[in-house]
Amino acid sequence: MDDKLIIAGIEFKSRLWVGTGKYKDFEETKKAVEASGADVVTVAVRRVNITDKGKENLLDYIDPKKYKILPNTAGCYTAEDAIRTARLARTAGVSDMVKLEVIGDEKTLFPDNEALLEAAKVLVKEGFIVFPYTNDDPIMARKLQDIGCAAVMPLAAPIGSGLGIRNPYNLRIILETIKIPVVVDAGVGTASDAAIAMELGCDAVLMNTGIAGAKDPLKMAEAMKYAILAGRLAYKAGRMPMKLYASASTPLEGKIGG
Numbered sequence: 001m002d003d004k005l006i007i008a009g010i011e012f013k014s015r016l017w018v019g020t021g022k023y024k025d026f027e028e029t030k031k032a033v034e035a036s037g038a039d040v041v042t043v044a045v046r047r048v049n050i051t052d053k054g055k056e057n058l059l060d061y062i063d064p065k066k067y068k069i070l071p072n073t074a075g076c077y078t079a080e081d082a083i084r085t086a087r088l089a090r091t092a093g094v095s096d097m098v099k100l101e102v103i104g105d106e107k108t109l110f111p112d113n114e115a116l117l118e119a120a121k122v123l124v125k126e127g128f129i130v131f132p133y134t135n136d137d138p139i140m141a142r143k144l145q146d147i148g149c150a151a152v153m154p155l156a157a158p159i160g161s162g163l164g165i166r167n168p169y170n171l172r173i174i175l176e177t178i179k180i181p182v183v184v185d186a187g188v189g190t191a192s193d194a195a196i197a198m199e200l201g202c203d204a205v206l207m208n209t210g211i212a213g214a215k216d217p218l219k220m221a222e223a224m225k226y227a228i229l230a231g232r233l234a235y236k237a238g239r240m241p242m243k244l245y246a247s248a249s250t251p252l253e254g255k256i257g258g
Helices: 026-036 079-091 113-125 138-146 168-177 191-200 217-237
Strands: 005-007 010-012 016-019 040-044 068-072 097-100 129-134 183-185 204-207
Touching: 016 026, 016 217, 026 217, 040 204, 068 079, 079 097, 079 113, 097 113, 113 129, 113 138, 129 138, 138 168, 168 191, 191 204, 191 217, 204 217
Parallel strands: 016 040, 016 204, 040 068, 068 097, 097 129, 183 204
Antiparallel strands: 005 010
């Protein structure tokens, strides 16, 4: 498909974005990323080494010349910590992009939207390309758009839950409410979940545990690649209307006999 995704002037080859946590080692991470066909790879700066070249570094396996590295502020519970983490990644020369997370609850890992908005305002002013992880709240999505975020990343379900798209209706309202891209983030458990997100009209899907937590991560990575392609193509095609009753596939006119 001639269907390019462009955000903040950056062209993305794939609408599947992948994380790098929860794999058994960096080698498996590399193979899963390759199988997914993704060109955006997000990395938790506080948990995975991408800044210290003196230690085993993920960037020795995931080539920044081949992939777009998206540092994230996973594990940050205050706006100050998230801002500091984003600055650390940029100072290390990783990227001007940041997936901004400010967690508000340790059990559910739901975002603290007040702190998220505060951190986003600061980072946007500092020239970061901000991708904020938020809940599926159309009002917050609009606020994040209005302060200059490059996209919004509403959750489909709690991080790592694999519950799939729990509230497609809120996602549809977000898609109707804002003009910047919508990237579903968190909760995708299998290929059908990814396809549904794309069929709704979302611009991309970011996932980690859905691939890394599968019995065979490499096969699941490939399955997700095709699910994203199929879901996007179905959205572009426009699905048939849903009807309560049956409708014959073949019209009666011109039938043989009778």
